[in-house]
Amino acid sequence: MSSEKPNTTNQTPPPDWKAEFDKHWHKVSQRSADFYNGHKQLFKLSNIGAALGGAVALTWLASGVYIVDEGNRGVVTRFGAYSETTQPGPHWHMPLPIEKVKIVNVEQQRFIEVGYRDSSRFAKAATIPQESLMLTSDENIINVRLAVQYQINNAKDYLFNVKDNEATLKQLTESVERAVIGRNNMDFVLTEGRSEIVAEIKREIQSAMDEYHAGVTIASVNLQDAQPPEEVQGSFEDAIRAREDKQRLINEAEAYSNEIIPKARGAASRLMQEAEAFEAEKIAKAKGETERFDQLLVEYEKSPAITRKRLYLEAKEKLYSGSNKILIESERNASQFYMPLPATNQAANNVVSRSVAEPEFNADSVDKGNAHKANLSSDLRPSRSK
Numbered sequence: 001m002s003s004e005k006p007n008t009t010n011q012t013p014p015p016d017w018k019a020e021f022d023k024h025w026h027k028v029s030q031r032s033a034d035f036y037n038g039h040k041q042l043f044k045l046s047n048i049g050a051a052l053g054g055a056v057a058l059t060w061l062a063s064g065v066y067i068v069d070e071g072n073r074g075v076v077t078r079f080g081a082y083s084e085t086t087q088p089g090p091h092w093h094m095p096l097p098i099e100k101v102k103i104v105n106v107e108q109q110r111f112i113e114v115g116y117r118d119s120s121r122f123a124k125a126a127t128i129p130q131e132s133l134m135l136t137s138d139e140n141i142i143n144v145r146l147a148v149q150y151q152i153n154n155a156k157d158y159l160f161n162v163k164d165n166e167a168t169l170k171q172l173t174e175s176v177e178r179a180v181i182g183r184n185n186m187d188f189v190l191t192e193g194r195s196e197i198v199a200e201i202k203r204e205i206q207s208a209m210d211e212y213h214a215g216v217t218i219a220s221v222n223l224q225d226a227q228p229p230e231e232v233q234g235s236f237e238d239a240i241r242a243r244e245d246k247q248r249l250i251n252e253a254e255a256y257s258n259e260i261i262p263k264a265r266g267a268a269s270r271l272m273q274e275a276e277a278f279e280a281e282k283i284a285k286a287k288g289e290t291e292r293f294d295q296l297l298v299e300y301e302k303s304p305a306i307t308r309k310r311l312y313l314e315a316k317e318k319l320y321s322g323s324n325k326i327l328i329e330s331e332r333n334a335s336q337f338y339m340p341l342p343a344t345n346q347a348a349n350n351v352v353s354r355s356v357a358e359p360e361f362n363a364d365s366v367d368k369g370n371a372h373k374a375n376l377s378s379d380l381r382p383s384r385s386k
Contacts, residue, residue, distance in 0.1 A: 064095040071107035073155040104155040115145040140186040145224040148173050150216050157215030178206045198223050201285045
């Protein structure tokens with residue numbers, strides 16, 4: 001049998017990293033020495049200094065490149081003095097320390113709060129009594145919270161004309177607010193005068209900031225809250241309820257007045273029209289009677305006897321037309337018949353009404369009916385008169 005021996009001659013020995021590094025370092029050093037020996041003029045001290053100076057100069061000049069974002073303005077100062085204002089986009093200025101650039105956001109809405117501090121929208125705002133308590137013209141104290149929203153309209157004026165714009169605006173707002181509220185009474189400030197007071201405060205703040213050339217535009221002034229102090233809150237609510245009841249009663253009275261007065265005026269106008277119509281009717285009737293009398297007078301003057309006879313007959317016709325008695329004229333010196341028609345009609349109506357009311361007949365009712373008929377027949381007999 002043949003015995004197999006392990007083959008150890010073909011195994012790769014582990015690399016010697018130190019030897020490899022020394023080998024490559026020797027190659028680099030050799031090439032550097034060859035380059036230096038072939039270009040000794042380049043490595044003079046003057047040339048090295050010029051190269052370093054050029055690199056530093058390029059870096060310094062490149063530091064003057066800046067970009068102004070949309071909605072911002074760049075204010076360039078030269079040795080601290082204003083130089084120019086740049087618009088959005090890439091720009092270049094003389095590097096430090098010659099020129100500097102200050103970027104100002106002119107579209108951002110900024111806020112200041114007077115009388116309170118709103119640290120979080122979820123937490124209740126903290127009241128600052130030193131700023132919120134104010135005196136009205138009727139010597140009442142009220143608690144006022146005011147918020148001012150403003151925007152930069154001129155970056156140069158904003159940076160150079162006022163040292164601390166936010167502190168200045170806050171102090172000015174508080175001063176104007178106290179002056180405006182001090183000119184009005186408590187009821188006006190707490191009720192219908194809110195919008196007017198806010199408009200006046202905004203106008204005076206803007207006027208003062210324009211005088212300062214602060215480069216600020218007041219966008220809005222919001223009266224967050226205006227209430228009496230907590231110590232008198234209950235009494236003030238009672239006064240408000242009483243004022244509301246008063247206004248309600250006034251409105252009801254005005255509504256009743258608006259309802260009654262037109263009716264009264266309509267009735268008065270109707271009575272005036274009726275009186276005028278009555279007057280016109282009477283005047284027309286009187287004129288008609290006058291004209292008729294004048295016509296009769298003319299006819300009477302022409303034939304007095306005939307006109308007198310006609311007037312007499314018309315008068316008798318008018319007189320007898322309203323009578324219920326009928327006289328029948330017979331021969332001269334003979335008897336006249338008188339027919340009492342009203343009594344006859346009344347008796348007949350009584351008989352009909354009793355017959356309807358008493359449908360049952362008995363002997364007594366028959367006797368009464370016969371007696372009544374006898375009375376009627378006696379009444380209908382003609383009376384003889386000489």
